[in-house]
Amino acid sequence: MKKILLLIFVVVGLFGDDNDYTPEKIKDLKYFCSRDFMSSCVNLGYAYDNGLGGLERDIFKAKDLYTKACDGDNATACYNLAILYSKGEGVRQDKFKAKELYEKACDKNEYDACNNLGILYERGEGVKQGFCTANDLFLKACSGGNAVACVNLGNNFLVNNRCEKYDIQKAKEHYGKACDLGSQKGCDNYKDLNTLGYLRKK
Known part of the structure; x- marks a missing residue:
């Protein structure tokens, strides 16, 4: 069974579906973001990030909007901005x-974010390598319902x-918990362990 640590590199918006980003909704988001409603700034940044609601994709505008909302203590914005810095999109990779973030x-x-932070500690990227810290972060994320972190901890x-x-x-x-949370990887790994009965230490 191949064991690969899984990163989450998907920015998120606060609407339920990308189809909710209509031109009318974009107009509303711009209005409320200009009045410092940070959730609106996150969603507007997400729209620019993905070219939704009639907008052309503009990673630089997305970055500026995520930054504004993150500075306003919006956790989702900080997570989205961290992905841009991780990948070097719209900013120098850092x-x-x-x-x-x-x-x-x-x-x-x-x-x-807890899962991805755990990966950084696991790999020693941007931080001193620390496996125990990584596992603590995976556990926090897994306990919070993040299936990818459950797989990483497993x-x-x-x-x-x-x-x-x-x-x-x-x-x-x-x-098993990852599987219950909808992770096919978790289901496959659980099945593999039951089939093999045991795994040698590596």
């Missing part, structure tokens, strides 16, 4: 800045030198 969002229980119970001791039962527990 893992340390991404780490700061993921941390700010995670502190406000944006669980996608992976780490099957690898030596990842802070936690090798424990196939705990790996299965986290893969």
Whole structure:
């Protein structure tokens, strides 16, 4: 079974569906963002980020809007902005800045951010490598309902030198939770462990 740590590189808006971003809605978002309603700034940034509601994609406008909303303590905006810094879109790639933004969002229980911050600690990117810190972040995100983090935590119970001791039962527990949360990867890994019966330490 191939074990790969999973990053979440999908920016998010606060509407339920991209089809909700109509030209009329964009007009409303611009109005309310100009009056410092930060959720409107996040959604407007998302629209520019993805070219929705009749807007041309403009990553620089998206970055400015995410920055404004993040400065206004909107966790989703900080998470979206961290992705731009992680990927180097609209800004110079800066893992340390991404780490700061993921941390700010995670502190406000944006669980996608906690997972990605865990990856940075796992890899030592923009921060001193720390497997135990990474696992704590994966656990927080998994407990908050983030299926990807549950898979990542399950992976780490099957690898030596990842802070936690090798424990196939705990790996299965986290893969099972990921599966319950809708992760096909979690379901597949859980099935693999049941089929194999055990895995050798790596």
